[in-house]
């Protein structure tokens with residue numbers, strides 16, 4: 001029991017930090033430009049596929065560097081020559097534009113790598129148990145992912161809170177126009193943030209691919225979770241994104257190992273199982289089975305109770 | 317230094333600026349007067365590149381119409397908006413730092429000068445700008461723009477909603493700014509301070525300039541005041 005708890009907590013934190021790597025870019029882009037980048041999860045997927053391809057041909061370390069770099073560059077160009085032009089036609093056009101990009105990445109990935117997943121595995125250099133948690137060996141690769149994610153998080157916070165460009169970004173989150181009128185090149189900052197966001201999504205894909213399944217479904221599955229994280233954390237809020245990422249990471253990880261249902265609860269309060277069987281199948285459903293819908297449930301509750309999210313300064 | 321010729325601007329179908337002409341020479345304080353909604357704010361937003369417009373706008377002999385706001389700011393135009401757009405989540409110091417266009421820019425004004433002018437800002441340097449009083453926020457917005465060392469500063473209704481003592485402080489600050497050779501284009505509602513500190517005044521009505529002259533000539537012209545200013 002305690003062992004399960006420790007492992008699930010660790011897994012949940014790692015998953016949460018990966019979510020944060022994605023959500024941070026998404027929430028910053030939204031806060032500054034008011035655009036919900038629907039292609040963000042697709043960039044994550046593309047990162048995983050690039051990671052797989054480069055790992056196979058050159059090695060994991062080059063993949064770790066080249067994958068995010070390629071996506072970062074691609075993201076910056078996409079902002080500069082695509083989104084910036086679409087911007088003048090309003091938010092709906094921008095949303096449709098990112099939707100188109102998501103669709104294109106999806107189709108391209110399926111065309112190149114096929115409709116079923118690819119065998120992107122943990123790199124052999126990192127494929128060993130690092131330590132034992134009670135009796136279970138814990139894989140070194142997961143700890144590597146955790147360390148990298150924490151390092152990225154610390155770096156991101158340091159840049160945002162200490163550097164001059166960070167100051168400009170924080171101001172532009174709420175008042176991009178005013179920042180421009182003080183003489184800062186806001187469009188360039190947008191491009192930079194979009195590029196870094198895409199690069200981080202790519203990095204999350206490169207390192208997350210071997211843990212989760214690298215397949216064309218991964219973007220759709222993750223995309224919905226990401227929007228949930230960003231809304232729960234509060235649009236544009238980095239601390240909010242961190243908290244919500246960890247929260248959802250832990251909730252999802254714990255829920256899938258919770259093999260309890262209403263049945264067990266009814267038994268526990270002492271009602272005879274046969275006599276209490278009024279709800280039928282509903283009663284037998286375990287928490288593990290409803291785990292996938294828990295984040296959306298949280299999203300709906302959040303929208304009703306506190307539309308600005310945990311740390312957001314404005315409503316959705 | 318600044319020259320507008322036949323500037324037109326629209327918000328959707330409404331023709332807000334209907335051919336504005338005005339000019340400003342170096343070191344001048346010029347005030348733009350007029351009733352609510354005649355297009356004074358729109359005029360300075362047009363200069364700042366924040367409103368789409370047609371016509372000619374020249375600054376230091378350069379055509380600036382069509383440039384991006386940040387490019388116009390870098391040429392030496394400073395803008396203090398009417399809604400006091402401070403960055404509420406950032407500290408007072410961070411707000412001032414954002415006024416600087418480059419990291420170690422050395423202009424007419426330093427952070428120390430700002431603090432010397434308004435000790436209150438130094439006391440509250442590490443406080444979120446959002447919790448300052450209205451008057452303090454107004455001082456902060458002006459100081460933030462000064463940190464960017466503009467050659468022309470456009471200030472939109474700085475005294476709106478301020479207590480008389482604060483109004484006096486703002487007027488005093490504007491005079492100090494002009495003393496350092498910075499031109500000021502002021503948008504005001506209060507006739508008293510406008511007449512007191514400006515060299516020339518423009519009166520706007522229905523999207524165009526309806527009067528141009530010295531404060532003394534405006535004081536003498538009761539018909540203009542009655543038709544375009546008094547409510």
Ligand SMILES: Nc1ncnc2c1ncn2[C@@H]1O[C@H](COP(=O)(O)OP(=O)(O)OP(=O)(O)O)[C@@H](O)[C@H]1O
Nearest residue numbers: 327328332350351352353354355356357358359398
């Ligand atoms: N963003 C906007 N969209 C549509 N109409 C606008 C917008 N901003 C201003 N207007 C309209 O344009 C006209 C001129 O506005 P402007 O802000 O320039 O007036 P003003 O002279 O500064 O007056 P005041 O500041 O007292 O409102 C007004 O009738 C106003 O209602």
Ligand SMILES: [Mg+2]
Nearest residue numbers: 356357358398
């Ligand atoms: Mg106005």
